[in-house]
Amino acid sequence: MAIDLTPEQRQLGQENYARVADGMTRRRFLKGAAAAGGAMAIGVPAMYFGYQTVHGKPVKAALIGGGDEGGVLVGEHNPDFIKFIAVCDIRPHNQKRIIEGDPKVALRKGFRKMYGNSEADDLAKKHMYSDFREMLKNEKDIEMVVIALPLHLHAPVAIECMKFGKERGKPVHVLCEKLMARTVGDCKQMIKTAKDTGSILSIGHQRHYSLLYANARDILEGGVLGDIKHIRALWHRNFSWPYSAEKTPWPAPWTKEDMELAEGFPPPMLRDGWYPPIYKKDSEALNDPEKLHKYDFKSMQELVRWRLFDRTGGGLMAELGSHQLDACSIFLGKVHPLAVTAIGEQSFFDRLGKGDKNPREADDHVFATFEFPGKNHPHGPNKGSDNDDIVVVTYSSISTNGFEQYGECVMGTRGTMIVEAEQKVFLYNERDPAKKGGDPKATAVTVTTGDGKKPALESGGTWGPAASTTAGSSAGPAGSGTGPVSRGYREEMEDFAFCVRTWDPKLGYAKDNAGAYRQRLPRCHGEVAMADAIIALTSNLAMRNRKEPRIEFDPKWFDAAEMEATPEKKHSA
Numbered sequence: 001m002a003i004d005l006t007p008e009q010r011q012l013g014q015e016n017y018a019r020v021a022d023g024m025t026r027r028r029f030l031k032g033a034a035a036a037g038g039a040m041a042i043g044v045p046a047m048y049f050g051y052q053t054v055h056g057k058p059v060k061a062a063l064i065g066g067g068d069e070g071g072v073l074v075g076e077h078n079p080d081f082i083k084f085i086a087v088c089d090i091r092p093h094n095q096k097r098i099i100e101g102d103p104k105v106a107l108r109k110g111f112r113k114m115y116g117n118s119e120a121d122d123l124a125k126k127h128m129y130s131d132f133r134e135m136l137k138n139e140k141d142i143e144m145v146v147i148a149l150p151l152h153l154h155a156p157v158a159i160e161c162m163k164f165g166k167e168r169g170k171p172v173h174v175l176c177e178k179l180m181a182r183t184v185g186d187c188k189q190m191i192k193t194a195k196d197t198g199s200i201l202s203i204g205h206q207r208h209y210s211l212l213y214a215n216a217r218d219i220l221e222g223g224v225l226g227d228i229k230h231i232r233a234l235w236h237r238n239f240s241w242p243y244s245a246e247k248t249p250w251p252a253p254w255t256k257e258d259m260e261l262a263e264g265f266p267p268p269m270l271r272d273g274w275y276p277p278i279y280k281k282d283s284e285a286l287n288d289p290e291k292l293h294k295y296d297f298k299s300m301q302e303l304v305r306w307r308l309f310d311r312t313g314g315g316l317m318a319e320l321g322s323h324q325l326d327a328c329s330i331f332l333g334k335v336h337p338l339a340v341t342a343i344g345e346q347s348f349f350d351r352l353g354k355g356d357k358n359p360r361e362a363d364d365h366v367f368a369t370f371e372f373p374g375k376n377h378p379h380g381p382n383k384g385s386d387n388d389d390i391v392v393v394t395y396s397s398i399s400t401n402g403f404e405q406y407g408e409c410v411m412g413t414r415g416t417m418i419v420e421a422e423q424k425v426f427l428y429n430e431r432d433p434a435k436k437g438g439d440p441k442a443t444a445v446t447v448t449t450g451d452g453k454k455p456a457l458e459s460g461g462t463w464g465p466a467a468s469t470t471a472g473s474s475a476g477p478a479g480s481g482t483g484p485v486s487r488g489y490r491e492e493m494e495d496f497a498f499c500v501r502t503w504d505p506k507l508g509y510a511k512d513n514a515g516a517y518r519q520r521l522p523r524c525h526g527e528v529a530m531a532d533a534i535i536a537l538t539s540n541l542a543m544r545n546r547k548e549p550r551i552e553f554d555p556k557w558f559d560a561a562e563m564e565a566t567p568e569k570k571h572s573a
Contacts, residue, residue: 005426009441011481013418013426016445018480020427021215023446024222045211045491049523051498058083059173059497061144064132064157065089066098069177070148071108073204074098076489079114081497084146086127086139087111090295091303092281096258099124103250132157136164136172144173144200144500146493150306151179151313153296155186158201159193166197171505173200175496179318180526180533182311184557184566187533191526191560198505202496202522203529205326207422209488209495211478213327216410216417216425220331225412226430229374231331231393233324235316235406239358239399240348243268245277257281265300266356272349272399274307275358308360315344315362316397317536320406325370326532327408327419328393333381335373336531336558338390341550342368344543348400364399368539379555415445422487425479496522527560534558538567545571 005013046052061082063070066089074084089095099120101110112120129135136142145161147154158174165172174194180203181187194201207213220228245267249256261267262283268275278300286292287300297303297312306312307319314322329335344363352359370393376384407420418426429445478485499520510518534557542551556565 005441010426012442012444013428014424014479014481016429017219017417017425017427018477019446020219020224021425021477021480024215024218024224045209045486046494048211048214049209049491049495050520051495054081054497054501056080057501059143059500060085060141061146062086062088062132062135062139062142063098063146063148064135064161065146065148065177066094067091067148068105068108069204070094070146071098071102071105071110073146073148073177073489073493074111074114075101075107075109077114077493078490081494082144082146084111084123085141086129086135087123088129088132088135090130090286092285093258093279095124095128096254099128100253103254132161133164136161142172143170144175144496147174147176149177151318152182152306152311154179155181155183155190156296158190162193162197162199162201165199171197171199171503173496173500173503175202175204175493175522177204178529178532179203179314179322179536180529182314183568184530184534184537185563185568187526187530188560188563188566191530192563194526195509198508200496200499200503200521201526202492202499203524203526203532204489204492205323205524205529205532206488206492207323207327207330208523208528209491210422210486211488211491212419212422212425212485213330213488215477215479216419217330219417219427220410221333224415225410225417226414227374228332228410228412229391230411231328231391232409232411233328233393233395233407234404235320235324235397236402236404237397237399238402239270239272239274239364241271243271262287262300269357270349272358274360274362275305278304305360308362310361313362314536315540316364316366317342317368317539320397321366321368321395321539322532322536324395324406324408325393325535328370328372328395329531329535331408331410332372332391333375334528335380336555337370337372337393337535337553338379339371339550339552340368340535340539340542342366342539342542343546343549344540363543366395366397366539366543368395368542369393370395370535416440419479423479423485424481425477492522492524530560531558534567538571541567541571 058080059082061084063084066087087098099111101113102108111123147157149157154176158176161172161174181190190201250259260280262278262280265278267277283300302309302312345365346363348364350357350359352361372391372393373380374389374391375382376386377389378385378387380389405421407418410417415429428440429443431440499522502520504519507519512518538551538553542549551571554565556562557567
């Protein structure tokens with residue numbers, strides 16, 4: 001994110017963050033530990049996020065969609081909390097990959113590594129499906145489904161699974177990958193169905209379960225950066241390099257026949273994760289109009305390269321921007337944006353029908369500017385009266401240059417925080433002109449209580465190593481460079497399982513007198529996740545309206561009960 005930092009400045013920034021995070025988060029950790037008491041919370045994340053063990057009763061789950069993200073979820077889940085008893089995918093290539101793992105991506109371990117040979121073979125031979133409806137009918141013990149399908153299928157499949165659970169008299173709970181749905185109207189229908197059926201619905205925005213982001217949020221909520229007026233977020237990648245077929249074959253049990261490319265489909269011209277090869281085995285099994293129509297695809301291209309099409313995907317804002325705008329919203333107190341101005345360009349790849357340079361409908365460069373309410377704005381965290389208290393958030397995602405790491409840079413009147421690649425956090429103070437001092441990027445800081453009795457950054461001299469974030473732990477706060485950092489997938493699934501185990505379908509989504517849900521829900525349940533979908537999908541609408549690229553967000557869009565109030569109805573593409 002910060003391209004001018006020297007190695008020494010990077011190290012100092014991480015040490016600054018570790019020192020400040022230690023003081024800011026210790027109280028929160030101890031409070032969570034006290035709340036857990038003797039209830040067998042397991043480890044720091046469980047105590048921090050408030051969930052507990054499932055007492056040796058893992059939730060029986062089915063995976064619907066064994067592709068890229070499905071592979072990550074399988075590789076990151078904890079079998080003590082969730083036990084997959086069935087899998088559904090229509091592509092032979094994905095069916096094999098979800099069992100054997102992906103040798104190119106370490107996170108996609110596959111069931112063979114997670115469960116061992118015997119159970120993996122049993123899944124592959126007896127519990128592998130191409131029709132999720134058949135799977136639901138045959139696998140009577142399914143308690144939850146994990147949906148990792150192309151975007152346009154999220155809503156219809158999730159809704160049908162939840163309705164199936166009501167019909168059988170036992171809920172089918174749904175953990176669905178992000179973005180929540182292809183339209184905001186679909187998001188609202190998913191929420192309504194969850195409430196009607198008594199099913200838990202959660203969406204996989206894993207930053208809600210990242211200790212790194214939780215620690216960063218604690219620092220921001222403490223006010224140590226002063227008044228925040230700007231956040232810069234980006235996720236840049238370079239897909240301009242020529243593609244070449246793999247020369248080294250995948251290891252056994254993968255064969256040459258498994259990797260043979262289908263005839264009649266252009267191979268990638270450039271290295272591009274959204275334009276993967278189409279394999280012969282998939283084409284032989286599915287390249288038939290009737291079969292494709294059954295699964296709601298118009299072509300093999302749309303099936304395998306679904307992220308490239310407007311009907312099946314949501315472009316860069318849905319796939320990447322939704323994660324980072326979610327983080328920015330969390331940093332600002334989980335507030336909703338006021339307006340967005342956005343431009344999308346297809347300036348590098350070819351358009352469909354106009355060339356063979358990885359053609360697509362999706363934009364390959366997007367730039368968006370959001371106006372968020374500040375803490376004293378009427379719609380801000382403090383519900384103040386200052387309509388001019390605005391925080392500007394900029395977001396960009398480009399496909400031709402990967403010079404900077406992806407992340408977020410939060411800039412306040414007293415300091416700057418950089419969150420880099422979901423793995424590291426750097427913290428620097430602003431130079432006080434009334435005091436002697438040099439470059440803030442070379443100044444060690446700690447946190448003190450200022451005159452207003454609020455935490456504040458204070459420059460210092462030479463400090464010792466960062467303290468641990470919890471008593472009895474040798475590791476510093478997440479992102480301090482003291483060890484590997486979880487991106488939140490595992491914690492997200494553990495908490496979902498805990499919610500399932502404590503859920504009472506009869507009580508469902510009932511609220512108390514204060515308007516809070518009486519039962520525990522995952523941190524990114526449907527109503528929370530819908531806000532992220534609104535941000536991404538409204539940005540796409542703004543990009544398509546070149547004459548008036550600024551759209552103001554209607555508060556009714558964020559109200560799940562307002563079924564007819566959606567951005568797509570007011571601002572048609």
